[in-house]
Amino acid sequence: MSKIPNIITSVRLLAAIVLLTVTLSLPDRGLAWFVPLFVVGGISDLLDGYIARRFNWCTEFGARLDSISDLSIYGATIYFLWVHANKALAATTGLLVFSILLQIIHIGFAIFKHGHYPSYHTNFSRLIAYAIFFGVLTFWFTRAAIVNEILISLWIATIVEGIAITCILRQSANDLANIRAAVEVNQRNREIQAKSIEPGAEHVTQVLACHGVLDQTQTR
DSSP, X not given: OTTHHHHHHHHHHHHHHHHHHHHHHOTTTTHHHHHHHHHHHHHHHHHHHHHHXXXXXXXXXXXXXXXXXXXXXXXHHHHHHHHHSXXXXXXXXXXXXXXXXXXXXXXXXXXHHHSSOOOXXXXXXXXXXXXXXXXXXXXXXXXXXXXXXXXXXXXXXXXXXHHHHHHHOSSOOOOOSSHHHHHHHHHHHHHHHHHHTSTTOOOHHHHHIIIIIHHHHSOO
16 A cells, blocks of 8 residues: 555656657657646646655655656656647747756756755645646647746746755755755754764664654655
């Protein structure tokens, strides 16, 4: 039962793969696939984290899978829109390229510093994810360039927040509410490390695992 959130997350990853495959191999027929696949991906994004937190089924693997699935569905969507709504996207090509490069830089930086893909799931990024979901559908049906500009700008804002958190964190952490939470994680880790070197301290490894690492990784 505890794997249910990861299964739901995998549906989003599968939707991204199918959308990308259809766009590459059957571009004309892919038009009918986009909305259903994107909506399925959006629903899975809403359900997986909620169920994981509701039943305390949060895991580090689930958090990483969730972030990778998010990026996959966004990537597949960007490519699909580039193929089928190129004229509407043309006005924001520079902004879009900048946002993609910034995301790549952040991922590379996080992997270099902490050894793996960043998955913070801040309150702000969750709110923006909902806005992007409805915004993409709005853009698809209206082809309004201003909608695309707003969506990309919001995405850039979440990337900047993520970069700030990666810079602040001294060790890996998942599911942080905001930048302030990253600062608090550092402070908590310093306190734990200070206590661990006090005379008479025992089982240092267990203390760090229970009060430091698990507090950071056992969330989605």
